[in-house]
Structure formats: C-alpha cells, structure tokens
Amino acid sequence: MLIAEACEPAFRAPRPATVTPIHAIQADVPAAHRRSRCSTCSMRAVCMPPELTPEQLARLDSVIFSTRSVKRGEVLYRTGDTFQSIYAIRAGSFKTMVMHRDGREHVTGFQIAGEALGLDGVCAGKQNCDAIALEDSVVCIIPFAQLEAICREMKPMQHHIYQMMSSEIVRESSQMMLLGTMSAEQRVATFLLNLSKRFKARGFSAAEFHLRMTREEIGCFLGMKLETVSRMFSKFQREHLVNANGKTIRIVDAHGLAQV
Amino acid sequence: MLIAEACEPAFRAPRPATVTPIHAIQADVPAAHRRSRCSTCSMRAVCMPPELTPEQLARLDSVIFSTRSVKRGEVLYRTGDTFQSIYAIRAGSFKTMVMHRDGREHVTGFQIAGEALGLDGVCAGKQNCDAIALEDSVVCIIPFAQLEAICREMKPMQHHIYQMMSSEIVRESSQMMLLGTMSAEQRVATFLLNLSKRFKARGFSAAEFHLRMTREEIGCFLGMKLETVSRMFSKFQREHLVNANGKTIRIVDAHGLAQV
DNA sequence: CGGTTGTTTGAATCCGTTCAATACCTGTGG
DNA sequence: CCACAGGTATTGAACGGATTCAAACAACCG
Numbered sequence: 001m002l003i004a005e006a007c008e009p010a011f012r013a014p015r016p017a018t019v020t021p022i023h024a025i026q027a028d029v030p031a032a033h034r035r036s037r038c039s040t041c042s043m044r045a046v047c048m049p050p051e052l053t054p055e056q057l058a059r060l061d062s063v064i065f066s067t068r069s070v071k072r073g074e075v076l077y078r079t080g081d082t083f084q085s086i087y088a089i090r091a092g093s094f095k096t097m098v099m100h101r102d103g104r105e106h107v108t109g110f111q112i113a114g115e116a117l118g119l120d121g122v123c124a125g126k127q128n129c130d131a132i133a134l135e136d137s138v139v140c141i142i143p144f145a146q147l148e149a150i151c152r153e154m155k156p157m158q159h160h161i162y163q164m165m166s167s168e169i170v171r172e173s174s175q176m177m178l179l180g181t182m183s184a185e186q187r188v189a190t191f192l193l194n195l196s197k198r199f200k201a202r203g204f205s206a207a208e209f210h211l212r213m214t215r216e217e218i219g220c221f222l223g224m225k226l227e228t229v230s231r232m233f234s235k236f237q238r239e240h241l242v243n244a245n246g247k248t249i250r251i252v253d254a255h256g257l258a259q260v
Numbered sequence: 261m262l263i264a265e266a267c268e269p270a271f272r273a274p275r276p277a278t279v280t281p282i283h284a285i286q287a288d289v290p291a292a293h294r295r296s297r298c299s300t301c302s303m304r305a306v307c308m309p310p311e312l313t314p315e316q317l318a319r320l321d322s323v324i325f326s327t328r329s330v331k332r333g334e335v336l337y338r339t340g341d342t343f344q345s346i347y348a349i350r351a352g353s354f355k356t357m358v359m360h361r362d363g364r365e366h367v368t369g370f371q372i373a374g375e376a377l378g379l380d381g382v383c384a385g386k387q388n389c390d391a392i393a394l395e396d397s398v399v400c401i402i403p404f405a406q407l408e409a410i411c412r413e414m415k416p417m418q419h420h421i422y423q424m425m426s427s428e429i430v431r432e433s434s435q436m437m438l439l440g441t442m443s444a445e446q447r448v449a450t451f452l453l454n455l456s457k458r459f460k461a462r463g464f465s466a467a468e469f470h471l472r473m474t475r476e477e478i479g480c481f482l483g484m485k486l487e488t489v490s491r492m493f494s495k496f497q498r499e500h501l502v503n504a505n506g507k508t509i510r511i512v513d514a515h516g517l518a519q520v
Numbered sequence: 521c522g523g524t525t526g527t528t529t530g531a532a533t534c535c536g537t538t539c540a541a542t543a544c545c546t547g548t549g550g
Numbered sequence: 551c552c553a554c555a556g557g558t559a560t561t562g563a564a565c566g567g568a569t570t571c572a573a574a575c576a577a578c579c580g
Contacts, residue, residue, distance in 0.1 A: 123426035165425040166383035172432035179439035180483035223440035
C-alpha cells in the first residue's frame with residue numbers, strides 16, 4: 001500500500017470505490033501482525049502501480065502480510081529506531097516530526113490513508129523522525145530488504161518506489177517554498193486546500209472534513225504559533241472563505257482561498 | 261557520480277585523494293557529451309557504493325559515458341523539461357529553484373561537486389525545478405531508464421540510489437525545520453556550518469571557503485531578505501565567530517557558531 | 521461533573537522587512 | 551592601465567506582521 005502523493009501525475013490510479021472504515025478491519029483480531037493482502041486491499045488502486053499481474057500481486061502478498069494497529073497518540077516508530085520496514089497507512093492518519101538537539105520540534109508532514117511512512121529511514125539505516133498516530137490507525141508493514149528484492153524482479157514496482165520517493169522530495173520542496181516565502185495567511189490557505197485535495201482523491205468530500213491535528217500541530221507544521229493559526233481561521237471565517245468551528249472545516253470559497 | 265549527502269552514515273566512502281580542478285578536465289574538447297568514465301573518476305569514492313567489482317564498474321561506464329559543461333548562469337534543466345537523466349556534479353556548483361505561479365521564487369538547494377541533481381524529476385516524468393550553474397561547471401549525465409536497469413542487476417547500486425533519494429528527503433526535512441523554527445541568526449549559522457562540513461568532506465578547508473552564490477540567493481534559500489543575510493554576517497563578524505569579506509568566508513569559531 | 525486539554529481573542533512587544541542611501545567589487549572597453 | 555558601469559553588499563531608520571503574554575472560553579474524557 002504505497003502512494004505517490006505530492007506528485008499528481010504519478011497518482012494515476014482511479015480513486016478507490018470504497019474506503020473501508022477502520023473499525024471494519026479485523027476489529028476482533030489482536031493488535032499487531034495480523035494477516036493482510038495487497039491483492040484484496042480496497043486501497044490497492046491508490047498505492048500500487050496499476051499494471052501488476054495476478055502473479056506479481058501474489059508475490060507482493062508473500063512479503064507484505066502483516067499490519068499493525070496504532071492507537072491515537074501512540075508512536076509507530078521513533079527517531080533512531082533501526083530501519084527495517086516502511087509503512088503504508090491503511091486507515092487513520094499520522095504526523096511525522098523531527099527534533100533539534102535543543103529540543104525544538106517541527107512537524108514535517110501529516111499522512112493520511114494510502115500514504116507511505118518511513119522512506120527517510122533508508123538513507124542512514126535508522127529512522128529519521130518520529131511517527132505518531134493522530135487517531136486510531138492501521139498500517140501495513142513492508143520489510144524494505146524484501147521490497148528491494150521485489151523491485152529487482154518487477155520493473156513496474158521498482159519504478160513505483162522511485163516515484164514515491166521522488167514525490168516525497170517534491171512535496172518537501174513545496175513545503176520549503178511555503179515556509180520560505182509565504183505569509184501566515186497564505187500558508188494556512190495552502191494547507192487547507194492541500195488537505196482538501198487529498199481527501200477528494202480518496203473519495204471523501206473536498207469541501208468538508210475533520211482535522212485530526214491540533215492548532216499547535218498545524219502551527220508547528222506551517223512554521224507559526226498556534227495563536228496565529230487560530231487567527232487565520234477566524235479571518236477566513238469573517239471573509240466567508242471557510243467555515244471553521246473547532247476541528248470541522250468547511251471550505252466555502254475554494255477559489256477565493258487559493259487567491260489569498 | 262552519485263552521493264548521499266545530507267545523510268552522514270551513508271556517506272561511508274573515504275574522501276577523494278585529489279579533486280580535479282575544472283579547467284583540467286578535457287578543456288579542449290567541445291562543450292557537451294564528452295567521454296567520461298566512472299571507473300577512472302577521481303570523485304568515484306564520493307558518489308558510488310564502495311563495494312563494486314571492476315566488472316560492475318565497466319557496466320556503469322557503458323551507461324554513464326557523457327558529460328556536459330554548463331557555464332556560470334546557464335541552465336542545466338528547467339521546470340517542465342522532460343525527465344530523462346539525473347546528473348552528478350563533477351566540478352562546479354549549482355542552485356535549484358522552484359517558482360510559484362505568482363512569480364515568487366525559492367531556492368531549494370545548493371549543490372556542489374559530488375552531489376546529484378534531478379532526483380525530483382522521477383516522480384512526474386518532468387523536471388520539477390530549475391538547475392542553474394553558480395560557476396562554470398561539469399556534470400555527468402546518467403540516463404535514468406538505464407540506471408534503473410543497472411539497479412535491477414546490481415544490488416549495491418540499487419541500494420545506493422535508494423539511499424541517495426532518502427538522503428535528499430532527510431536533507432529537505434532539516435531545511436524545513438530550519439525554515440520553520442529558526443531565527444535568522446540561527447539559519448545563517450547553520451547554513452555556514454553545513455557548507456563547511458560539505459567542503460571538508462571533499463578535502464577542502466572547513467574553515468575558509470568561497471561562496472559562489474549572492475546574498476540574495478542565500479536569503480532566498482534561507483527564507484529571508486538579502487539585507488538580513490548581510491546583517492547576520494556583520495553580526496558574526498562583530499562577535500568574532502566568522503570573518504566575512506565579500507564572498508570569502510573564514511569560520512573563526514565553529515563551536516560558537518553552532519551554539520548561536 | 522470536574523479537571524484537563526485545546527481554542528479564541530486582545531494588547532504589547534520584537535524581529536525581520538522595507539525603503540533608501542552609500543560603498544564596494546568585477547569585468548569591460550577606451 | 552584606468553575609468554566607468556552594473557551588479558552586489560553594507561548599513562541605518564521606520565514600519566509591520568507574527569509572537570508573546572495573558573485571560574476567558576469551549577470541548578473532551580475519565
């Protein structure tokens with residue numbers, strides 16, 4: 001379950017027919033390492049190259065066979081943990097954060113169902129950030145060494161992984177541009193529109209959604225204080241661009257928001 | 261000629277004995293597509309996995325055989341160009357920049373000899389930024405489709421490319437942290453120390469070096485105005501941390517600089 | 521239901537920007 | 551070789567957007 005998110009053209013799969021609600025996934029099986037199958041996963045179209053044969057899918061199933069549940073607030077992995085696997089979010093959402101030696105924290109991204117986690121661990125052989133669940137979530141565990149072996153056999157899969165990593169580079173470039181050049185107002189607008197687009201791509205409403213993160217986490221992602229985030233929400237409300245009460249967001253005027 | 265830069269542990273090769281000055285490289289051969297060899301490249305230790313056999317190196321030479329000269333200020337590739345190759349900088353240096361639709365520009369990175377360019381193009385099949393030479397430079401041209409084929413054959417090479425891409429993700433994470441949480445003073449200090457480290461790793465002085473970019477480009481990379489960059493240089497000068505006159509930088513007190 | 525955590529809003533402050541003036545290089549042509 | 555031009559760098563003063571501090575309020579959870 002892998003996805004090339006930031007990078008639209010790579011995201012060539014049609015949206016999934018239905019997204020299985022988290023509680024419907026093997027709810028009565030114990031927490032970790034439950035059986036799963038790519039070949040029957042409802043999210044496959046979101047995160048696998050479309051041109052795989054049934055045999056290739058079976059080969060994938062032989063490697064990606066376990067999942068893990070992570071409760072809200074729990075850590076999936078921590079900076080410094082030995083890198084062995086990457087993760088695909090099957091349900092729920094996460095934040096990734098890095099910490100400077102002086103204790104300063106920064107949120108490097110929010111990931112939702114269908115997106116990947118842990119790609120930054122390949123480089124040093126250990127995780128480079130903390131991944132924390134924003135709500136009760138389920139991830140597929142993909143042992144990286146075995147994924148590499150598969151990529152040597154299957155050209156489409158190989159290319160897909162390169163695309164995923166490249167997409168992450170592109171996503172971060174955009175975020176750097178946001179942090180480096182935009183006003184607080186523009187950052188918050190961009191953030192909301194980006195979330196909206198990602199929800200839409202997964203078959204959810206682009207106009208109304210629920211934020212799983214706090215104002216503080218948003219601020220930490222956008223390089224501003226939580227009070228400023230709050231003020232911007234209020235401002236957008238006054239200008240009839242967004243309807244924000246608490247964590248429920250309704251985008252009233254997406255076009256206007258884009259032109260902020 | 262490929263390197264995993266941001267990510268120290270992957271950077272396991274010893275530093276190259278000597279770095280060939282740019283003018284010594286085939287200076288009398290016409291500008292583009294000159295013969296080159298990884299197997300004899302003085303920078304190989306910096307950018308290739310160390311465990312390659314002579315046969316594997318020969319295989320590489322069959323794919324990475326052309327170089328290109330880019331004069332100062334010239335464009336190596338532009339946003340939207342069809343992606344076919346990645347590039348390894350053999351001599352010189354570059355900046356990469358992205359542009360927002362409203363015309364706002366942001367420098368996403370500076371790359372020096374031994375570092376890679378173009379990894380962000382894999383995702384969409386076209387370049388995602390402009391790469392512009394900061395001085396007269398030479399790059400190795402690495403056709404990506406053929407590199408992928410090699411990676412399916414050679415496990416160390418495959419892993420090395422994954423590491424390179426992962427390193428770029430990690431580098432950008434650090435830059436996001438810088439842009440999101442640091443004061444102007446800290447950003448400039450971090451920038452100088454990072455450059456210093458990279459020069460050192462290539463066998464140049466860590467204490468004294470020449471900036472190839474303007475204050476404006478530095479500012480655009482660090483998310484501040486050129487005047488602020490200049491003020492910070494002056495400040496460090498007053499505090500006897502750095503000696504900056506024009507583009508020549510001498511780091512006087514690296515430890516002090518790190519604690520800013 | 522009470523306590524905790526998260527959110528909103530206001531007022532004062534501060535860091536970095538903006539605007540402006542001056543000085544400094546670097547390369548080019550007379 | 552020198553003078554000159556254009557880009558580059560430095561520095562000051564005023565301004566403004568975001569932060570800080572503070573207080574009140576809302577939402578959530580055990």
